Amino acid sequence: MKQAIVLVGLGEMGGVFARGFLRAGYPVFPVTRDMDINQAAEEIHNPLMVLVAVAENDLHPALSDLPEQWHDKLCLLQNELLPRDWQAHDLQSPTVISVWFEKKKGQDAKVLIPSPVYGEMAEVIKASLESIDIPVNVLNSNDDLTYELVRKNVYILTTNIAGLISGGTVSELWTSHQDLANKVANDVMDIQEHLINDSVDRTRLITGMLEAFDGDPNHNCMGRSAPARLARALTIADEAKLDVPTLREISGKTAA
Numbered sequence: 001m002k003q004a005i006v007l008v009g010l011g012e013m014g015g016v017f018a019r020g021f022l023r024a025g026y027p028v029f030p031v032t033r034d035m036d037i038n039q040a041a042e043e044i045h046n047p048l049m050v051l052v053a054v055a056e057n058d059l060h061p062a063l064s065d066l067p068e069q070w071h072d073k074l075c076l077l078q079n080e081l082l083p084r085d086w087q088a089h090d091l092q093s094p095t096v097i098s099v100w101f102e103k104k105k106g107q108d109a110k111v112l113i114p115s116p117v118y119g120e121m122a123e124v125i126k127a128s129l130e131s132i133d134i135p136v137n138v139l140n141s142n143d144d145l146t147y148e149l150v151r152k153n154v155y156i157l158t159t160n161i162a163g164l165i166s167g168g169t170v171s172e173l174w175t176s177h178q179d180l181a182n183k184v185a186n187d188v189m190d191i192q193e194h195l196i197n198d199s200v201d202r203t204r205l206i207t208g209m210l211e212a213f214d215g216d217p218n219h220n221c222m223g224r225s226a227p228a229r230l231a232r233a234l235t236i237a238d239e240a241k242l243d244v245p246t247l248r249e250i251s252g253k254t255a256a
Contacts, residue, residue: 001027002025002026002027002048003026003027003046003047003048004026004027004028004029004044004048005026005027005029005048005049005050005051006030006031006040006044006047006049006050006051006070006073007021007028007029007030007031007051007053008037008050008051008052008053008054008062008066009031009052009054009055010030010032010053011053011054011055012103012104012105013053013077013099013103014030014051014053015103016101016103016109016129016134017051017077017128017129018030019132020128020129020131020132023131023132024124024127024128026048026124029043029047033058037065037066037067038067040067041069041070045069046069047070047073048121048124049073049074049075049095049121050066050070050073050074050075051076052066052074052075052076052077052078053077056078056079056080059078059081059085060085060088063085063088063089063091064089066091071091071092072092074091074094074095075094075095075096075097075119075121075125076094076095076096077096077097077099079152079153080153080157080229080232081098081149081153082146082149082150082153082192083142083146083149083196084195084196093119093120094119095117095118095119095120095122095125096117096118096145096149097115097116097117097125097136098115098116098117098145098148098149098152099115099152100112100113100114100115100116100152101115101134109132111135112212112215112216112219113211113215114135114136114137115129115134115136115137116136116137116138116139116144116145116148117137117138118138118140118141118142118144118145118148122138123138126138146196146198147200147201147205147208150189150196150205151205151208151209151212154185154189154192154205154206154209155208155209155212157184157191157229157233158181158184158185158188158209159173159219159221159222160221160222160223160225160229160230161184161188161226161230161233161247161250162177162180162181162184162221162250163220163222163226164222164227164230164250164253165177165180165250166180166181166221167221167222168221169217169218169219169221170212170213170216170217170218170219170220171213171218172221173213173221174210174213180246182206183245183246184246184247184250185202185205186246187233187242187244187246187247188233188247189202189205190237190242190243190244191233191236191240191242191244194236194240194242195236227254230247230251230254231251234247234251
């Protein structure tokens with residue numbers, strides 16, 4: 001029998017991964033919020049992988065509570081994820097996947113573009129997700145991973161924050177509000193550069209964002225978390241003393 005995979009968090013996204021792992025022949029050991037994670041680590045002390053698939057606000061508490069014997073087994077997926085998030089917990093070289101499919105309750109997973117993954121367990125993730133028809137692209141380097149994480153952040157933050165003004169779909173955003181989208185994206189990229197402490201290729205990132213737009217042109221821009229994403233972006237900008245004028249303008253308009 002193959003080694004077990006521990007799944008921390010069993011929401012909609014975690015359920016997709018669980019199905020893929022099971023289809024690929026891996027036993028899955030779920031850890032939910034009402035379970036003692038240290039007791040779980042005693043029972044499954046040497047898993048193949050520990051995938052953390054909790055909600056965004058629960059990521060850092062989950063990483064803080066992660067038993068030490070699981071640290072070198074870690075796999076992460078999350079929106080607005082960057083290397084600084086796992087480095088803050090002294091976690092080294094986890095496998096990381098930038099998820100480009102969405103899963104809503106009562107619906108099948110919907111793929112926008114292939115999901116890039118990097119790390120020791122990349123091939124296991126790829127085989128497992130592709131067994132349930134979700135395409136995955138294995139990356140070659142940490143630099144490639146950082147680009148992909150930033151690209152996902154630019155997509156999410158630009159569509160959500162610009163969507164507070166434009167509403168509508170990502171296709172409509174680019175067709176009818178391209179200047180707004182570009183200004184928001186550039187403010188977002190200012191923040192991303194601060195967070196990764198490096199410059200980014202803005203032309204490449206815009207092209208990458210548009211590839212995702214083409215993958216699901218009817219995707220709605222503004223999710224429920226859009227106001228919180230804007231507030232969080234402005235908090236980071238304030239701490240870094242960044243101008244981000246378009247984000248501040250949108251904040252003023254939506255607060256009125």
